[in-house]
Amino acid sequence: xxxxxxxxxxxxxxxxxxxxxxxxxxxxxxxxxxxxxxxxxxxxxxxxxxxxxxxxxxxxxxxxxxxxxxxxxxxxxxxxxxxxxxxxxxxxxxxxxxxxxxxxxxxxxxxxxxxxxxxxxxxxxxxxxxxxxxxxxxxxxxxxxxxxxxxxxxxxxxxxxxxxxxxxxxxxxxxxxxxxxxxxxxxxxxxxxxxxxxxxxxxxxxxxxxxxxxxxxxxxxxxxxxxxxxxxxxxxxxxxxxxxxxxxxxxxxxxxxxxxxxxxxxxxxxxxxxxxxxxxxxxxxxxxxxxxxxxxxxxxxxxxxxxxxxxxxxxxxxxxxxxxxxxxxxxxxxxxxxxxxxxxxx
Numbered sequence: 286x287x288x289x290x291x292x293x294x295x296x297x298x299x300x301x302x303x304x305x306x307x308x309x310x311x312x313x314x315x316x317x318x319x320x321x322x323x324x325x326x327x328x329x330x331x332x333x334x335x336x337x338x339x340x341x342x343x344x345x346x347x348x349x350x351x352x353x354x355x356x357x358x359x360x361x362x363x364x365x366x367x368x369x370x371x372x373x374x375x376x377x378x379x380x381x382x383x384x385x386x387x388x389x390x391x392x393x394x395x396x397x398x399x400x401x402x403x404x405x406x407x408x409x410x411x412x413x414x415x416x417x418x419x420x421x422x423x424x425x426x427x428x429x430x431x432x433x434x435x436x437x438x439x440x441x442x443x444x445x446x447x448x449x450x451x452x453x454x455x456x457x458x459x460x461x462x463x464x465x466x467x468x469x470x471x472x473x474x475x476x477x478x479x480x481x482x483x484x485x486x487x488x489x490x491x492x493x494x495x496x497x498x499x500x501x502x503x504x505x506x507x508x509x510x511x512x513x514x515x516x517x518x519x520x521x522x523x524x525x526x527x528x529x530x531x532x533x534x535x536x537x538x539x540x541x542x543x544x545x546x547x548x549x550x551x552x553x554x555x556x557x558x559x560x561x562x563x564x565x566x567x568x569x570x571x572x573x574x575x576x577x578x579x580x581x582x583x584x585x586x587x588x589x590x591x592x593x594x595x596x597x598x599x600x601x602x603x604x605x606x607x608x609x610x611x612x613x614x615x616x617x618x619x620x621x622x623x624x625x626x627x628x629x630x631x
Contacts, residue, residue: 303420304337307333307417308329311325311333312325312329313325315328315329324383327383328379328383328384331375331378331379331382331383332375332379335374335375335410336410336413336414336417339367339371339410339414340413340414340417340418340421342367343418344418344421344422347360347363347364348360348418368407368410368411371407371410372403372407372410375406375410376397376402376406387399387402388402388405457482457486463513463514463516463517464478464479464482467516467517474516474517478516478517481509481512481513481516482513484509485506485509485510485513488502488506488509489506489540496538496539497536497537497538497539498536498537498538498539499536500532500535500536500537500566501532501533501535503537503539503540503541503542504526504528504532504566506540506543507542507546507564508526510543510546510547511546511562518550518560520559521560522550522560523559523560523561523562524561524562524564525561525562525563525564526564527564527565527566528565528567529565529566529567530566530569531568532566532568532574535568535574535630536630537574537628537630538602538606541599541602541603541628542576542578544596544598544599545576545599545624545626546562546564546578548596549562549578549622559581560580560581561580561581562578562579562580563577563578563579563580564576564577564578564579565577565578568630569627571630572630573627573628573629573630574628574629574630575625575626576624576625576626576627576628577623577624577626578623578624579621579622579623579624580621580622581620581621581622582617582620582621582622600613603628607628607629610628610629611626611629612626612627613625613626614626
């Protein structure tokens, strides 16, 4: 696949133009050097087809098959074999079609398979091979780099979407448990919970489809969730929200804060009669959003492992979205569980 991809990077007409220019340059250069343009033309007509074949074998077969797979010894063995074959074919064709002298460029007549002649032919072929391959790779490298970056972005986007879709069933499962509890109690609040749940479902399933969501909508979504919990637990919940700075146009990853809020109720009510939640959003220098959350917590209660995905999911999303450009800290102080999150905003 890779060699086919590379081959399509440069249109055929540019390949032909390059070789014509290179051939013309070589004929003029060596014709001027030896003052024999006819010999230079004939020898280059013999040698250039060989150059072209060897270059394309190297670029479109040897490099993808061996270099890119780190089979360096195999590549060298193939290259040495090809260079020896080039020497035999090139020398033979020159002898048959151009001149009966094995090495007319040398001061003294050369001999077939003579060391100096063998080295000169191989070095000449390596020069052409390295020169043209370097040009090809210089052109292909940025294209392949962009392609790899696009693949990385696609992979990132796919994983982020997967992580986000995990949140939806996780959240609805917990909320339906709440609804089930109210129906068992034959509570008159069950219809209100259904309405709240319907609003949240509409937001999660239909309105949050991009990689960014409006912070105000996210906060409204969080308030709906807290209202659902208050319907179930009534006076046991005391919640406060503080907003500092202009957040009207702030965009954040959708459903990012929900897992933290869920955790407040998941663990905060265990071993406690009441739960107090303090939550704040603050804009720092128009570049960062600071999120703080604290809730009452009983550290003596052993937390059950119910294989929740919320917090682990959130941490993974933060790493994918912001790399090292974020801060997430958690601590327990006396009977309070604290979360601090700072993320860049656009």
